[in-house]
Amino acid sequence: MPNNTRVRFAPSPTGSLHIGGAHTALFNWLYARHTGGTFVLRIEDTDKERSTPEYEQSIMDGMRWMGLDWDEGPDKPAGYGPYRQSERMESYTKYAEQLLDAGLAYKDDGAVLFKVPSGETITFDDEVYGQISVKSENASVNQDGTIKDIVILKRDGMPTYNYAVVIDDYTMNINMVIRGEDHIINTPKQLLIYHALGFEIPKFAHLPMILGKDKKKLSKRQGATSVFEYNDLGYLPDGVFNFLALLGWSPKDGQEVFTRSEAIKLFDLGSVTKKPAVLDIDKLNHINQEQMKIMDPQELLKIIKPFWKNLGLDINSYSDDYLASSLQAMGGRGQTTLQLAEYSDYFISFDTVKERYKADDIKEEIRPLLKKFYGELLEVADFTPQTMEAFTRTWVESNESSMKEVALPLRWALTGRKVSPGVFEVAAQLGREECRKRLAYYNLI
Secondary structure, three states: OOOOOEEEEOOOOOOOOOHHHHHHHHHHHHHHHHHOOEEEEOEOOOOOOOOOHHHHHHHHHHHHHHOOOOOEEOOEOOOOOOOEHHHOHHHHHHHHHHHHHOOOEEEEOOEEEEOOOOOOEEEEEEOOOEEEEEEHHHOOEOOOOOEOOEEEEOOOOOEOHHHHHHHHHHHOOOOEEEEEHHHHHHHHHHHHHHHHHOOOOOEEEEEOOEEOOOOOEOOHHHHOOOHHHHHHOOOOHHHHHHHHHOOOOOOOOOOOOOOHHHHHHHOOHHHOOOOOEEOOHHHHHHHHHHHHHHOOHHHHHHHHHHHHHHOOOOOOOOOHHHHHHHHHHOOOOOOOHHHHHHHOHHHOOHHHHHHHOOOOOOOHHHHHHHHHHHHHHOOOOOOOHHHHHHHHHHHHHHOOOOHHHHHHHHHHHHHOOOOOOOHHHHHHHHOHHHHHHHHHHOOOO
16 A cells, blocks of 8 residues: 555534534545555634634544544644644635736636536546446536536635635645545636646545435434534443444445444445444443453553543442442443443432332332342352352252342342443442441441
């Protein structure tokens, strides 16, 4: 693979980083990292009315949350800056003058327009969609079908998108343009300008559209207005990264859950599909759950702590080792970090258990049996899941009881939930004295 690949992500700072933008940024990042190339962040802020520094910062923060680091950008200048379009006006003026001098553009009412020629065939090979050919007279048309010349500089001197992107990509030495499928219609217009200026043309790869589960265009509600909302909903950066990578692409071996380094190694533009990708939240939940399972326990703990605090749980009296091992004891339960925090609350607070469970389902006639069992269980010398389970199996057989009869009330008393990890794993994690305290509260010892 050549190591001189240069790709760019060029968002407009008119809103936060949403799923569509994050998807485009991710595929550019993967391609750059796979080829050993350079990933450039360029800010397209020529919309003076709607562009704000706050949105620019939000986009950069969203990319950092996703782990999409860039090699060059507004905060990482190299030899191809500036990295904001508003700071590149000299280039736009220079090449507009060149087109005017060559008779390929003209001024009208203060604006500069590029003359769209007729009778030419514009052809380009798209890495995803294959060869695309358009007649030049069809590249830019009025409503009546006549040729529409392309405005390149507006009356206020600001460049239009189709002009600025050509000048920027050429002067920043971008040689692979990876962007959304909705830009295919713009490519012939841009190629006309490339040809007119004698610029070398980059390669193009257009990514499939992302649709909602209803197979319609993704709404903000479906895609969330910002990637940060996925954090608030309980998704890991690695979960969103993994899920977005699978929208329109999959490794040739069919692997669905992968680390970032595995994704970089496996990524191949040739495997990107033309078929629109569906934003399936059920799939995101599954991927996120699998990513939580393979995550380093201490790193997962850092992410879960704020969710516990938001639930009003006091974690300050517990060591990080205890809290991390409590998450491991959950055995992969919960599809989001929010769910994992909620499902594991009983490892931190007995108050949450008492709120959920009143023990009014335990019949009085069964209490003597349960008290006998729990009293003896608490005296088991080796308070490990294996020892407790072996003891229980022997005990229920000797006392004409059943595993369900003694284990289910124990689960309720320790967790306040019908479903949890193995009850003996929970007991071992809580420890002998905490189990004693909880069973005593319910008058079960």
